[in-house]
Amino acid sequence: MTTTAPVPPSDASLSRPRPEWPDATGHFGPYGGRFVPEALIAALDELSEAYEAMRVDPAFLVEFERLHRDYTGRPSPITEVPRFAEHCGGARVLLKREDLNHTGSHKINNVLGQALLTKRIGKKRVIAETGAGQHGVATATAAALMGLECTVYMGEEDTRRQALNVARMRLLGAEVIPVTTGSRTLKDAINEAFRDWVTNVETTNYVFGTVAGPHPFPAMVRDFQRVIGDEARAQLLAREGRLPDAVLACVGGGSNAIGIFTAFVPDADVRLVGLEAGGDGVETGRHASSITGGDPGVLHGARSYLLQDAHGQTVESHSISAGLDYPGVGPEHSYLHDMGRAEYRPVTDSQAMEAFALLCRTEGIIPAIESAHALAGAITLGKEMGPDALLLVNLSGRGDKDVETASAWFGLAEHTAPTDGDERAVEEGRGGEPGPPLGDADHTTVQDGDAL
Amino acid sequence: MNSQLDTRIGAAKAEGRAALIAYLPVGYPDVPTSIEAMVAAVEGGADVVEIGVPYSDPGMDGPTIQEAVDVAVRAGVGMADVLSAVSAVAAAGAVPVVMSYWNPIERYGVERFATDLAAAGGAGAITPDLIPDEAGAWLAASDAAGLDRVFLVAPSSTDARLAMTLAACRGFVYAASTMGVTGTRSTVGDTAQALVTRTREVAPDLAVCVGLGVSDGDQAAEVAGFADGVIVGSAYVRQLLDGHGPAGVRALSEDLAAGVRRR
Numbered sequence: 001m002t003t004t005a006p007v008p009p010s011d012a013s014l015s016r017p018r019p020e021w022p023d024a025t026g027h028f029g030p031y032g033g034r035f036v037p038e039a040l041i042a043a044l045d046e047l048s049e050a051y052e053a054m055r056v057d058p059a060f061l062v063e064f065e066r067l068h069r070d071y072t073g074r075p076s077p078i079t080e081v082p083r084f085a086e087h088c089g090g091a092r093v094l095l096k097r098e099d100l101n102h103t104g105s106h107k108i109n110n111v112l113g114q115a116l117l118t119k120r121i122g123k124k125r126v127i128a129e130t131g132a133g134q135h136g137v138a139t140a141t142a143a144a145l146m147g148l149e150c151t152v153y154m155g156e157e158d159t160r161r162q163a164l165n166v167a168r169m170r171l172l173g174a175e176v177i178p179v180t181t182g183s184r185t186l187k188d189a190i191n192e193a194f195r196d197w198v199t200n201v202e203t204t205n206y207v208f209g210t211v212a213g214p215h216p217f218p219a220m221v222r223d224f225q226r227v228i229g230d231e232a233r234a235q236l237l238a239r240e241g242r243l244p245d246a247v248l249a250c251v252g253g254g255s256n257a258i259g260i261f262t263a264f265v266p267d268a269d270v271r272l273v274g275l276e277a278g279g280d281g282v283e284t285g286r287h288a289s290s291i292t293g294g295d296p297g298v299l300h301g302a303r304s305y306l307l308q309d310a311h312g313q314t315v316e317s318h319s320i321s322a323g324l325d326y327p328g329v330g331p332e333h334s335y336l337h338d339m340g341r342a343e344y345r346p347v348t349d350s351q352a353m354e355a356f357a358l359l360c361r362t363e364g365i366i367p368a369i370e371s372a373h374a375l376a377g378a379i380t381l382g383k384e385m386g387p388d389a390l391l392l393v394n395l396s397g398r399g400d401k402d403v404e405t406a407s408a409w410f411g412l413a414e415h416t417a418p419t420d421g422d423e424r425a426v427e428e429g430r431g432g433e434p435g436p437p438l439g440d441a442d443h444t445t446v447q448d449g450d451a452l
Numbered sequence: 453m454n455s456q457l458d459t460r461i462g463a464a465k466a467e468g469r470a471a472l473i474a475y476l477p478v479g480y481p482d483v484p485t486s487i488e489a490m491v492a493a494v495e496g497g498a499d500v501v502e503i504g505v506p507y508s509d510p511g512m513d514g515p516t517i518q519e520a521v522d523v524a525v526r527a528g529v530g531m532a533d534v535l536s537a538v539s540a541v542a543a544a545g546a547v548p549v550v551m552s553y554w555n556p557i558e559r560y561g562v563e564r565f566a567t568d569l570a571a572a573g574g575a576g577a578i579t580p581d582l583i584p585d586e587a588g589a590w591l592a593a594s595d596a597a598g599l600d601r602v603f604l605v606a607p608s609s610t611d612a613r614l615a616m617t618l619a620a621c622r623g624f625v626y627a628a629s630t631m632g633v634t635g636t637r638s639t640v641g642d643t644a645q646a647l648v649t650r651t652r653e654v655a656p657d658l659a660v661c662v663g664l665g666v667s668d669g670d671q672a673a674e675v676a677g678f679a680d681g682v683i684v685g686s687a688y689v690r691q692l693l694d695g696h697g698p699a700g701v702r703a704l705s706e707d708l709a710a711g712v713r714r715r
Binding site: 025033035037038039043045181194195198201310311312 | 506507508509510511512514515518522525528529530531554555556557558559560580581582583585586603604605606607608609610613617628
C-alpha cells in the first residue's frame, strides 16, 4: 500500500453500521434529546441534515481519511507496556496511542470532521469550548488548516491551569476568551459558547468537543471518534488473534471512551470500563464522577447523569484533570450504564497521579492526566482479573501540557515554591511540600528535585 | 380551558393597549427584596410578572441576568421561595407566571411543580430551554393542573416548527425578537415585527408577546405597536444591580406602562 493511495470509503469508520441508538430525534433511551432555546433548533437541524448527507458522501470520506492519514498520522499504534503491567496483577496491558496524534490527543479526530462540515454548510467562523485545552487546540488547528476564523471559550481557572495550551491556540491564530462566570471551568465555557452561537448562528458553527450537548452532537462526535475503536479492534485481532477482555478509557464528557467503546459494544464478552474523575474521592463531594456520584437531569442541551443539588443546580466538579473537570457526561454513557453494557468507576486524583508517574518511569511515556485515570483503572482491574487478562487502554492524550501540574503535585521543580500554574495543588498544600512518592516502580527512592 | 394569561392580556387589548410583562428573578439581592421588587413592578403598572427561577447555567440569559441569578443560586434559593413570590404577585393583583430552565422543574418533580404552582395562584410557566418536542411530561402536567404553558418561537423557526409550537402554547407565545441572549439593546429591530406577523398568520387567536431587548418606554411603545405584550427583563434587573431597589423598579414600570399605552 503506498502512502498516497486514497483509502477506499468502504473501509471508513463512518461507513460502518452504527449502533441502534440514538433514535431519529437523538434519544439514547431516556437520555439525550434537545433541551435548547428554539433559536438554536434551525441550526441543529441544519447540522443534522448536512452531517447525514456528508457521512455517506464518497468525496468527503476520501478527504476525511486522507486527513486522518496524512495530517493526524493515523492509524495510531498499539503499544504493549509490560513494565507498567507488572503493577497490574500480571495482566497484559496494551495502549491505544491517541497521544501520538497531531495536536497530542484524540480531539483532532472529531474537529477535522466538524471543520469539514462547517465548510460544507458555508460558514466561515467556528467557536469551541475547551477544558484542558486539548479540544481548543485541535479546533484552532483545524481552523488554521481550513482557513476558518476561530474563537475558543475557556474557563479562567483552566486558562491558568493550562497556560501552555492557551499560548498554543493563540499561536494557531485563534482568539481565546477566558470565561469569568460561574465556576470558571469547562461548564461555564460551554454556556458562553452557546451564547455566542445563539447570537451569531447565521455565520458561525459550534464545533462541540465531546459526546454531550444537544442532538446531533453526541451521535456525530461518536461517529467521528469511533475510528479509535475500529482501528484498535482490527489491530488486536491482527496481533493477538483475539479481542481484549476489557477496554478502559477515562470519562469526562466521554468522547475518547465512546470512541474506543463503540467498535466493541457488540462484543458481549468484552468489558467496557469508563473511569470517571474521582477528585478527592466521591464520598467527599469533591469529584467529577457524574455517573457514579450524580443522577439524571438536564444540562447543556441533553438529559444525562449530572452532578446537581436538591434544587437542580449544577454542582461544581473537582478534578486535578482540567479535561475531566465537568459535572455532566454524554447521554450515550448514561444509556450504556443503565443497560449494563458499560461500567463506570471513579479514580481519585492520587490514584491517577500514581498511575501517571508509573507510566512515565516504567515505559517512558508521559500521559495526559486525563488518560492517567484510565491507567489507574487498569492497575485495579488487572489485579481483579488476574494474569491472563488482556486490557486495552485508550491513552487519549499526552502529558506535555500537564508537566507543570505534575511538577507541583510531586514537588519536582528545582525551586519547589509553587507557581500559580496550579492553584488547586497550592490550595491543597501539595505544591510546596515534598509530594507523595512517585511510586516504587523501580524500587528506588525519588530524590527531591528529581526531574520527570 | 380558562387561561389567566389570556384573560389578562385580552383585557389590555380591550383597553386598546399592549400588556406589560416584567421579569425579575427570585432571590436578588435576597428573597424578600426580590419579592418587594416584583410587587413594585406591579404597582408601577406591570400586568404580568415573569418570576425567574434561579439556575446555575442560564444559557439563554446575558450577563445582566446571570449576575443577579448567580447571587440567588449561591444563596440556595429554591422552588419554595419561587412559590412565595407567586403568591405575593397574585396578591398584588398581577398575573404570576414562572420562568424556569427545565432542570429545576424536573428536579422538583414535574407533576408536583404543576400542582404546587396552581395552588399558589400561578398562571403557568415559560420554559426557555424546553421545546414542545421534549415536553411530554409538562404538557400532561400543565393540562392536569389547568396551567398555561408558554414556549418560544424565534426568527429562525421554520413554518412547520412555528405551527407545532403555537399549537402547544396556552396563554401566549414568547417571540424572541432578535437572535441572541437576553439583554438591553438600543434597537429592537424589524425581525420582531416579521416574526409576530408570521405567528398571527398561523395562530390568530393566540397572544404574541415580544421579549429580548426592550429597555425603556419608547421601545415599549414601538413593540406595543405590533405585539400583544411587551416583555422586559434585563432593564428591570439592571435597576436592582445598580442599587435603585424596588423604587427604581417601580419607576421603570411606570415609564414602560406609559409606553405600552402610547402604541
